[in-house]
Amino acid sequence: MPELPEVETVVRALRPVLEGKTLSRVELLHPRIWRESDPDRLRSALRNARISTLDRRGKYLLWNLVNRPTLVLHLRMSGQLLVSDKRLSSDHVRAVFHLKNGPLLHFVDPRTFGTLFLLDGTEPAGFHALGVEPLSPEFTPRALAALLRGRTTPVKSFLLMQNRVAGIGNIYASEALWRARIHPGTPAGKIRGQRLEGLHHTLVEVLSSAVDEMGTTLSDFRQPDGEPGRYGNKLDVYGREGEPCPRCGRPITRTMLHGRSTFFCPRCQHPPRRR
DNA sequence: AGGTCGGCCTGGCAGC
DNA sequence: TGCTGCCAGGCCGACC
Numbered sequence: 298m299p300e301l302p303e304v305e306t307v308v309r310a311l312r313p314v315l316e317g318k319t320l321s322r323v324e325l326l327h328p329r330i331w332r333e334s335d336p337d338r339l340r341s342a343l344r345n346a347r348i349s350t351l352d353r354r355g356k357y358l359l360w361n362l363v364n365r366p367t368l369v370l371h372l373r374m375s376g377q378l379l380v381s382d383k384r385l386s387s388d389h390v391r392a393v394f395h396l397k398n399g400p401l402l403h404f405v406d407p408r409t410f411g412t413l414f415l416l417d418g419t420e421p422a423g424f425h426a427l428g429v430e431p432l433s434p435e436f437t438p439r440a441l442a443a444l445l446r447g448r449t450t451p452v453k454s455f456l457l458m459q460n461r462v463a464g465i466g467n468i469y470a471s472e473a474l475w476r477a478r479i480h481p482g483t484p485a486g487k488i489r490g491q492r493l494e495g496l497h498h499t500l501v502e503v504l505s506s507a508v509d510e511m512g513t514t515l516s517d518f519r520q521p522d523g524e525p526g527r528y529g530n531k532l533d534v535y536g537r538e539g540e541p542c543p544r545c546g547r548p549i550t551r552t553m554l555h556g557r558s559t560f561f562c563p564r565c566q567h568p569p570r571r572r
Numbered sequence: 573a574g575g576t577c578g579g580c581c582t583g584g585c586a587g588c
Numbered sequence: 589t590g591c592t593g594c595c596a597g598g599c600c601g602a603c604c
Contacts, residue, residue: 299598300598329580329581356598371598371599372598373581373597373598373599374581374582374596374597374598375581375582375583375596375597389582407581407582407583408580408581408582408583408596408597409580409581409582410580410581410582410597410598410599421599421600423599423600448574448575449574449575450574450575450576454576457597457598457599459599466597466598467596467597467598515596516583516584516596517583517596555575555576555577556576556578556597557597557598558595558596558597
């Protein structure tokens, strides 16, 4: 479940491994991984390509290549990028990147939801519709207010819309709303004033501290060296149905909102008062 | 157009 | 033990 902090962790770990290095070739091992692309284009774009810099946009990883289109990867649910000198024996290796005079980079993904494509005009349109980066200076309370205004959808669902704010997923949406004491079912447009300032603050706070802890590992997520992230034991509500709320002690509740598990404290997290 | 829902996938686990 | 069925969830396409 790589969300922004997990993808940021992967990008930071891969920079020293990949930046300035040259790919000799890529092996594409499962058709679902390149479903959005022409595999021949991918192979030829990556053959002997020099990697200049690595970046992140929302939950996407970007490899900027010298004189080639940018390579974009998305890990979706279960994808991992693992660095190893020796070839991994896993059944779920979907692509292998060969570096000149360097280790192998494995794209491992049991569920094959992950994907990779080139920014050469054939990319999925959704990539260009991504919303504001929540850890950028552009993400201000005022900017969030403009996005929320008039929306009737539950704020939890709103936070998952990548075309509004890019990078928040199911875990950090629940965590930020708990910290802000906002009920996940609150209509997004009803959040104003101090509550909105609070939500802006907790979103930035939760995402930044998860980046500091190398992300959350519930089951699949691994850093490129195979280590899990450390934020999992800092979660206040996610995955803690029935456990006491760290603030008030009342049991955490789980509900389904738009088909997604949503965790919250029914005592501390209120919808806004009617006026 | 905004809001909602189901499908894509497979591993892991609960329940029988 | 071995089977069934459900759950995980990011994103997209279909629908109202």
